[in-house]
Amino acid sequence: MSPVGEPLSTASTFPLQLDIDSDTLASCVACGMCLPHCPTYRVTGEESASPRGRIAMMRDAAERGEADAAFVEFMDACIQCRGCETACPAGVHYGHMMEATREALASQTNYQPRLRRLAYRALGMPRLLGFGSRLLGLSQRLGLVRLLSLLGRVRPFRQLGAMTASLPRVPVRQAPLTASGDDVWLFTGCVMDAWMRDTHRAVQAVIEATGAGVALPPAGAACCGSLHLHAGLASDTRRLAQKVMAALPGEAPILIDSAGCGATMKEYGHLLGTEEARQFAGRVQDVHEWLAARVDDLPEGAGSRAQRPRIAVQDPCHLRHVQQAHLPVRTVLSRFFDVVELDDDGLCCGAGGAYSQQHPEVAGAVRERKVAAIERTGASVIASANPGCTLHLQAAGLDVRYPLEIVAEHLDGGAPA
Amino acid sequence: MLVGYGRGVASGDDAADAALLADLRGVLGDRARDNDFERGLYSRDGSIEGSPPAIVCLPESAAEVAQIVRVCRRHSRPFLARGSGTGLAGGAVPVGRPVVIATAKMDRIIEVDIDNRVAWVEPGVLNLDLSRALTPQGFHFAPDPSSQQVCSIGGNIANNSGGPHCLAYGVTTAHIAALEVVLPSGDTTILGGVEAEPAGFDLRGLFVGSEGTMGIATKAAVRLTPNAPAVRTLLLDFDDVSEGSAAVSAIIAAGLVPSALEMMDQRAIEIVEAFAHAGYPTGAAAVLLVELDGLPGGVEAGVEIVRDVAHKHHVGNVRVAADDEERALLWKGRKNAFGAVARIKPDYYLHDTVVPRSKLTEVLEKVYRIADAYGLIAVNVFHAGDGNLHPILAFDRREPGVDERVKAAGRDIVAASIEAGGVLSGEHGIGLEKRDYMGMLFSAHDMYTQDVVRETFDPDGLANPLKIIPTGSRCSDSFHQHVPEGAWV
Numbered sequence: 001m002s003p004v005g006e007p008l009s010t011a012s013t014f015p016l017q018l019d020i021d022s023d024t025l026a027s028c029v030a031c032g033m034c035l036p037h038c039p040t041y042r043v044t045g046e047e048s049a050s051p052r053g054r055i056a057m058m059r060d061a062a063e064r065g066e067a068d069a070a071f072v073e074f075m076d077a078c079i080q081c082r083g084c085e086t087a088c089p090a091g092v093h094y095g096h097m098m099e100a101t102r103e104a105l106a107s108q109t110n111y112q113p114r115l116r117r118l119a120y121r122a123l124g125m126p127r128l129l130g131f132g133s134r135l136l137g138l139s140q141r142l143g144l145v146r147l148l149s150l151l152g153r154v155r156p157f158r159q160l161g162a163m164t165a166s167l168p169r170v171p172v173r174q175a176p177l178t179a180s181g182d183d184v185w186l187f188t189g190c191v192m193d194a195w196m197r198d199t200h201r202a203v204q205a206v207i208e209a210t211g212a213g214v215a216l217p218p219a220g221a222a223c224c225g226s227l228h229l230h231a232g233l234a235s236d237t238r239r240l241a242q243k244v245m246a247a248l249p250g251e252a253p254i255l256i257d258s259a260g261c262g263a264t265m266k267e268y269g270h271l272l273g274t275e276e277a278r279q280f281a282g283r284v285q286d287v288h289e290w291l292a293a294r295v296d297d298l299p300e301g302a303g304s305r306a307q308r309p310r311i312a313v314q315d316p317c318h319l320r321h322v323q324q325a326h327l328p329v330r331t332v333l334s335r336f337f338d339v340v341e342l343d344d345d346g347l348c349c350g351a352g353g354a355y356s357q358q359h360p361e362v363a364g365a366v367r368e369r370k371v372a373a374i375e376r377t378g379a380s381v382i383a384s385a386n387p388g389c390t391l392h393l394q395a396a397g398l399d400v401r402y403p404l405e406i407v408a409e410h411l412d413g414g415a416p417a
Numbered sequence: 418m419l420v421g422y423g424r425g426v427a428s429g430d431d432a433a434d435a436a437l438l439a440d441l442r443g444v445l446g447d448r449a450r451d452n453d454f455e456r457g458l459y460s461r462d463g464s465i466e467g468s469p470p471a472i473v474c475l476p477e478s479a480a481e482v483a484q485i486v487r488v489c490r491r492h493s494r495p496f497l498a499r500g501s502g503t504g505l506a507g508g509a510v511p512v513g514r515p516v517v518i519a520t521a522k523m524d525r526i527i528e529v530d531i532d533n534r535v536a537w538v539e540p541g542v543l544n545l546d547l548s549r550a551l552t553p554q555g556f557h558f559a560p561d562p563s564s565q566q567v568c569s570i571g572g573n574i575a576n577n578s579g580g581p582h583c584l585a586y587g588v589t590t591a592h593i594a595a596l597e598v599v600l601p602s603g604d605t606t607i608l609g610g611v612e613a614e615p616a617g618f619d620l621r622g623l624f625v626g627s628e629g630t631m632g633i634a635t636k637a638a639v640r641l642t643p644n645a646p647a648v649r650t651l652l653l654d655f656d657d658v659s660e661g662s663a664a665v666s667a668i669i670a671a672g673l674v675p676s677a678l679e680m681m682d683q684r685a686i687e688i689v690e691a692f693a694h695a696g697y698p699t700g701a702a703a704v705l706l707v708e709l710d711g712l713p714g715g716v717e718a719g720v721e722i723v724r725d726v727a728h729k730h731h732v733g734n735v736r737v738a739a740d741d742e743e744r745a746l747l748w749k750g751r752k753n754a755f756g757a758v759a760r761i762k763p764d765y766y767l768h769d770t771v772v773p774r775s776k777l778t779e780v781l782e783k784v785y786r787i788a789d790a791y792g793l794i795a796v797n798v799f800h801a802g803d804g805n806l807h808p809i810l811a812f813d814r815r816e817p818g819v820d821e822r823v824k825a826a827g828r829d830i831v832a833a834s835i836e837a838g839g840v841l842s843g844e845h846g847i848g849l850e851k852r853d854y855m856g857m858l859f860s861a862h863d864m865y866t867q868d869v870v871r872e873t874f875d876p877d878g879l880a881n882p883l884k885i886i887p888t889g890s891r892c893s894d895s896f897h898q899h900v901p902e903g904a905w906v
Binding site for chain 1: 546760
């Protein structure tokens with residue numbers, strides 16, 4: 001049953017070897033059930049922006065052994081939220097297929113230009129990242145960033161201008177965290193430690209409220225490699241994974257307070273293919289998963305459910321669709337708060353790690369749907385267990401916080417709203 | 418006299434395509450696409466074959482659709498509308514380098530008119546999105562195909578789609594009050610009306626189910642159905658398929674019209690359970706999913722009647738869903754059954770025939786025999802209440818020669834259904850898939866008459882050509898339209 005009609009033309013194409021086996025490529029029956037769960041299809045209505053369409057194009061490119069600029073553009077437009085995997089009746093591993101496609105593009109084409117590769121590499125260098133962040137924070141306070149974004153009105157600096165303007169206010173000085181024991185590791189990561197260390201502080205406080213002691217990783221465990229993986233730089237991820245694994249030895253659970261990092265670290269086994277990596281991945285938990293099993297060790301919440309403050313939960317895709325660990329967030333939050341659900345089936349918010357910086361228009365359109373869903377709940381405080389989603393939604397003027405920051409504040413006697 | 422449809426099939430002339438593209442770009446800008454990869458994406462729907470269109474158009478308004486149609490007419494180029502591309506009969510598969518008009522961007526709910534119990538919507542609105550948007554007002558759109566979460570209202574209109582709950586509520590045509598339509602001439606008109614009895618012929622009724630051969634719906638007034646105050650969903654399992662299908666007839670004979678009455682066989686139960694984890698009994702030979710809705714007292718009485726009937730037919734267990742969550746999980750399994758077939762084989766071919774309820778057992782047995790004879794796997798999951806069979810043939814297209822076997826088995830299944838007093842299609846449409854089977858059910862005169870009706874709307878044969886009616890149905894056919902080889906199984 002070969003397609004009828006003329007073969008597709010081969011104008012302005014380049015060779016591309018996709019390392020995806022034909023059984024995997026054939027696993028999609030094109031039923032289309034993924035379409036409404038794909039944020040980019042939702043805002044464009046175009047097949048090329050859907051999981052079904054992207055898989056068909058991967059199949060096409062794999063058979064032809066070549067691709068073109070449009071193919072690269074279509075693959076790059078995926079947020080990699082993996083909402084399609086939750087929806088797929090056939091259990092297609094879309095995420096792995098997209099990662100393999102991006103890896104092929106990054107290694108065989110100039111998909112990731114040199115400058116961008118260097119920027120990704122800096123994530124694994126905590127001193128450089130810390131220095132750069134302080135410099136950025138200082139520049140923001142001195143109004144230099146505004147100057148840069150003004151400069152963005154001039155064509156050659158447009159992207160730089162837009163990027164710097166959309167960045168959150170970065171702290172110049174942050175107090176260090178202090179370890180309190182060795183029951184669990186708290187993974188602190190790269191950008192999150194440089195920009196949002198107070199989130200770690202709150203998470204540590206809630207873990208300690210259960211009576212457990214928290215160990216902190218040395219500088220070697222600086223970056224999980226998640227952004228690299230999504231950019232097609234899987235070899236960087238594998239290198240970083242080795243460093244992370246070496247820096248977090250022993251048997252203690254490794255708790256993650258960023259859904260994106262947790263999703264990648266749970267896949268170290270798949271990525272490295274070693275027994276050691278599989279065992280390591282088995283120790284990785286989202287901090288809410290760990291807490292949900294010990295929720296009775298936390299102080300009691302006050303009052304009946306109706307009397308408690310209302311908190312809307314926005315599920316990060318890498319928690320809900322990749323880790324399937326979104327329910328524990330509710331277990332922990334509902335001990336203290338009246339948890340309100342969104343009605344959008346966990347559709348992505350558009351953040352997608354570096355995606356919102358690289359595709360601001362699509363990311364903004366996707367975010368509009370999320371903001372509308374949040375507004376329908378009537379809740380004024382939103383909990384989101386991933387730093388990328390938090391920053392992206394905060395930029396739309398919403399009061400979005402990490403769930404355990406709200407809990408820590410509550411345990412401290414503060415009101416959430 | 419020429420056969421209308423298919424006359425404009427283009428030859429693949431690059432210069433003609435370029436001129437057409439330039440004119441379409443004039444209407445749509447960069448929303449007229451001719452990229453190879455992208456044309457490939459619009460070459461098929463949810464069925465198994467396809468061929469790329471010349472150009473893909475992504476309009477955002479009815480006015481743009483009308484302009485696209487006028488451009489196509491000027492270039493004598495066929496065109497066809499596409500919704501979400503989930504059709505299973507090839508209705509949205511391009512044949513003869515047409516222009517595809519994808520309506521997915523036209524997805525606004527324009528107005529909800531509770532007083533008249535209608536909502537005006539654009540064709541790209543997704544079926545389930547519409548029902549969800551109506552939930553706060555206590556209404557929904559009743560037709561609920563399995564692909565409900567993704568299929569569009571425009572596609573539902575084109576195929577006169579059904580769904581599990583159409584047993585009690587009727588198929589799409591019962592839920593469309595009026596349509597704004599771009600005719601193949603490029604003119605826009607309104608068919609039907611929101612008033613109780615619009616004047617003149619019911620052209621709306623003619624248009625619904627015409628699979629894009631009479632024009633393109635750009636707006637629809639859909640009827641709103643109130644949400645039932647009480648709903649009960651039962652899962653009955655049987656050790657024997659024939660006991661299950663006998664129970665179907667017995668439930669109806671007992672005077673009940675359940676809102677849904679679905680059947681799944683053992684293979685279907687297994688694949689569905691692997692996806693949905695809804696607690697489907699994987700050891701059973703068949704299950705019935707029965708839903709009753711209405712006022713609480715009536716629904717509870719109905720549950721008891723179903724229970725009694727089921728016991729007379731040696732039911733294993735009667736499970737009544739305890740709450741909405743359990744109900745939703747059971748339906749999630751049922752509604753994802755087709756896609757879940759990929760857990761057995763990477764391709765599937767899904768038939769859609771209707772047989773008298775009393776013949777269910779007999780035809781099902783034939784389906785299994787036919788599949789066995791061709792070395793294929795048959796999975797059955799279907800609307801038992803109205804005798805609408807959906808035998809799925811699971812296969813791997815990479816196996817040499819398998820396509821001929823699938824094709825032959827499909828034809829035998831259609832023949833067996835018709836022999837049992839059934840018809841060609843329940844709800845998926847004729848499209849390309851069943852076009853060449855039309856002669857099994859209709860006489861030459863029947864098809865001629867249908868073709869005349871079609872030609873009244875589309876004298877130049879540009880609206881979704883080569884679909885529904887087989888070529889050569891006109892007695893005076895002097896124009897032998899060449900059907901591209903292998904255009905359909």
